[in-house]
Amino acid sequence: MNQNQFEEAYQEHWQEFGRLLDELESKDTAKKTSGISLTEFPARYRKICNHYSLSQARHYRPALVDKLHDLVLRGHLQLYRKKTNIFWSIVHFIAVDFPRTLRKKAFFFWLSCLFFCVPGLIAGLAAHNDPVLIYTIMDEHQVADMESMYNPGNEKIGRSFERTEEDDLTMFGFYILNNISIGFRTFSGGIVFGIGSIFFLFFNGVMLGGVAGHLSHPPFSTTFWQFVCGHGSFELTAIVICGAAGLLLGYSLLVPGRYRRRDALRMTAPVALKLVMGGALMLVVAAFIEAFWSSSGFSANVKFSVAAVLWSMVALYLFLAGRRSRES
Amino acid sequence: MSTQSDTRYNYQTPEGVQLALSLAGPMVRGAAWLIDFVIRVICYLIAAFLLELFGGFGTGLMLIILFIIEWFYPVIFEVRNGMTPGKQAMGIRVVHDDGTPVFWSSSLLRNLIRSVDFFPFFNITGFVTMLLNSRFKRLGDLAAGTVVVYTREDDHQFSIPDYPAQPPPLPLKLDEQRLILDFCERADNLSTSRRHELATILVEFTEAKLPENGLLSYGNWFLKGKSNNESKPV
Numbered sequence: 074m075n076q077n078q079f080e081e082a083y084q085e086h087w088q089e090f091g092r093l094l095d096e097l098e099s100k101d102t103a104k105k106t107s108g109i110s111l112t113e114f115p116a117r118y119r120k121i122c123n124h125y126s127l128s129q130a131r132h133y134r135p136a137l138v139d140k141l142h143d144l145v146l147r148g149h150l151q152l153y154r155k156k157t158n159i160f161w162s163i164v165h166f167i168a169v170d171f172p173r174t175l176r177k178k179a180f181f182f183w184l185s186c187l188f189f190c191v192p193g194l195i196a197g198l199a200a201h202n203d204p205v206l207i208y209t210i211m212d213e214h215q216v217a218d219m220e221s222m223y224n225p226g227n228e229k230i231g232r233s234f235e236r237t238e239e240d241d242l243t244m245f246g247f248y249i250l251n252n253i254s255i256g257f258r259t260f261s262g263g264i265v266f267g268i269g270s271i272f273f274l275f276f277n278g279v280m281l282g283g284v285a286g287h288l289s290h291p292p293f294s295t296t297f298w299q300f301v302c303g304h305g306s307f308e309l310t311a312i313v314i315c316g317a318a319g320l321l322l323g324y325s326l327l328v329p330g331r332y333r334r335r336d337a338l339r340m341t342a343p344v345a346l347k348l349v350m351g352g353a354l355m356l357v358v359a360a361f362i363e364a365f366w367s368s369s370g371f372s373a374n375v376k377f378s379v380a381a382v383l384w385s386m387v388a389l390y391l392f393l394a395g396r397r398s399r400e401s
Numbered sequence: 402m403s404t405q406s407d408t409r410y411n412y413q414t415p416e417g418v419q420l421a422l423s424l425a426g427p428m429v430r431g432a433a434w435l436i437d438f439v440i441r442v443i444c445y446l447i448a449a450f451l452l453e454l455f456g457g458f459g460t461g462l463m464l465i466i467l468f469i470i471e472w473f474y475p476v477i478f479e480v481r482n483g484m485t486p487g488k489q490a491m492g493i494r495v496v497h498d499d500g501t502p503v504f505w506s507s508s509l510l511r512n513l514i515r516s517v518d519f520f521p522f523f524n525i526t527g528f529v530t531m532l533l534n535s536r537f538k539r540l541g542d543l544a545a546g547t548v549v550v551y552t553r554e555d556d557h558q559f560s561i562p563d564y565p566a567q568p569p570p571l572p573l574k575l576d577e578q579r580l581i582l583d584f585c586e587r588a589d590n591l592s593t594s595r596r597h598e599l600a601t602i603l604v605e606f607t608e609a610k611l612p613e614n615g616l617l618s619y620g621n622w623f624l625k626g627k628s629n630n631e632s633k634p635v
Contacts, residue, residue: 118416119416122414122416122417122418125418126417126418129575131572132572132573132574132575132578134578134622134623134624135575135578135579135582135623135624136623136624136625138575142420142421145414145418145420146420146500149414149420149500149501150496150500150501150502153499153500153501153502154501154502155501155502155504157505159505240457241457242457242458242460242461242462243457243458243460243461243464244461245461245465246460246461246462246463246464246465246468247461247464249464249465249468250464250465250467250468250471253468253472254468254471254472257472257513257516258516260513261513261514261515261516261517262517264514264517264540264544265517269517322544335543338543338544339543339544339545339546342510342544342545342546343506343507343510346506346509346510346513349513350509
């Protein structure tokens with residue numbers, strides 16, 4: 074078969090396939106002009122692939138080869154497109170996938186916990202014993218702000234005197250922006266051989282530990298602890314999980330096993346992503362609790378009881394959720 | 402062929418076909434980023450201006466919108482068709498290493514790690530990383546297994562002088578055909594004597610007297626086939 078016969082024989086087929094692609098590429102579902110059933114698509118695509126290979130092997134003219142290559146490329150994009158039901162995949166992720174992945178990578182969770190809690194505890198004890206020490210990790214303004222936030226004389230704790238109810242919503246937005254950004258950065262820093270994650274875990278550990286240690290003296294101690302005990306359950310756990318995701322990335326680069334570092338990273342990254350996205354969702358919950366519950370006027374005893382419930386919820390969720398569901 | 406020096410890379414699909422993808426370099430990607438950056442700032446300013454009217458509630462919503470724009474702006478666009486408005490303007494798109502469209506997971510990965518690529522400012526880390534590997538990948542691309550490619554792989558339409566088409570005496574390889582087409586395309590810009598001089602290199606292959614005309618007729622044949630007069634679109 075020479076080139077002209079080849080073109081004449083299949084011209085129509087190519088044009089039909091082109092129209093089918095146009096249809097698939099346009100978002101407008103009502104635009105059904107080709108009248109070709111989608112079930113025919115794979116077969117037609119394979120045929121185009123075959124024609125493309127033939128035209129190349131037979132050294133047909135470049136314009137034709139280019140045209141067929143273009144059809145193959147567009148067909149490839151359509152055939153290997155992944156369509157998922159986003160709602161159910163999110164539900165499945167929360168109920169099964171995230172806690173299960175975390176349990177599989179429990180080592181990194183505890184490692185991350187170590188990098189976060191050890192500096193936090195040391196800074197906390199040190200700041201507790203030496204009230205001046207806080208000034209080495211924060212400047213005077215920040216310390217004054219922080220102390221005024223947890224002043225028992227406040228109408229509502231966790232905010233300074235002049236704050237009003239409307240600010241709950243503002244603070245919700247602020248917690249979302251600030252805390253989840255911290256979580257994401259803690260994760261992505263892990264790509265530098267884990268160093269970035271360790272840095273953020275350490276840094277946040279020292280800051281939070283220092284503040285907690287400093288405020289564990291009267292008159293701040295009760296107001297401070299009743300404010301943070303509730304949302305801390307989700308928030309601290311989530312930061313540790315984001316750190317674990319980053320450490321996982323770093324570990325894949327440091328200990329790639331039998332793979333090239335590049336491949337090890339690429340294979341580990343989706344697992345790490347699951348952890349960090351789960352962490353981000355937990356931070357959304359934490360922001361909600363922090364903005365609307367932690368600052369509410371309930372008595373300290375109620376706050377501490379609810380905190381106990383929240384902490385057990387987090388533990389039970391991460392430990393038990395998705396155990397029964399079959400491996401998908 | 403000059404596979405060493407150009408920025409195409411080949412991927413073999415399960416159908417046994419070689420796909421050629423043209424990789425986008427740091428400059429065009431930088432330009433796309435800049436366009437996106439301006440769009441992001443404008444979006445944010447509009448949101449800030451409108452929400453300012455709603456007091457504490459507005460401020461909270463504004464902060465959430467800032468958060469979404471900051472981290473998810475590229476993801477929202479990339480999962481739809483692989484390109485943010487900036488990339489669309491520059492004619493590039495994100496695909497997986499195997500040429501398939503990006504999923505949520507890969508788009509999220511490459512855009513979360515963007516914060517490291519940005520470090521310390523203006524994407525310096527990402528820029529250096531792109532220069533250190535052969536596929537112009539920044540760290541996010543390395544983790545997600547994605548590349549940024551031109552949407553239509555160099556959409557080069559040869560435009561050559563019309564001449565009666567005629568097949569060459571022996572079959573030519575694709576590269577050789579392209580070479581002749583390149584010559585035909587430049588023919589109009591060459592002086593008659595230079596045109597003749599260049600074509601004479603291939604004199605054994607064409608007619609002895611006016612080799613350039615021979616090449617032109619082959620070029621026309623490569624481009625339009627026999628049916629030169631109606632030149633139907635392929």
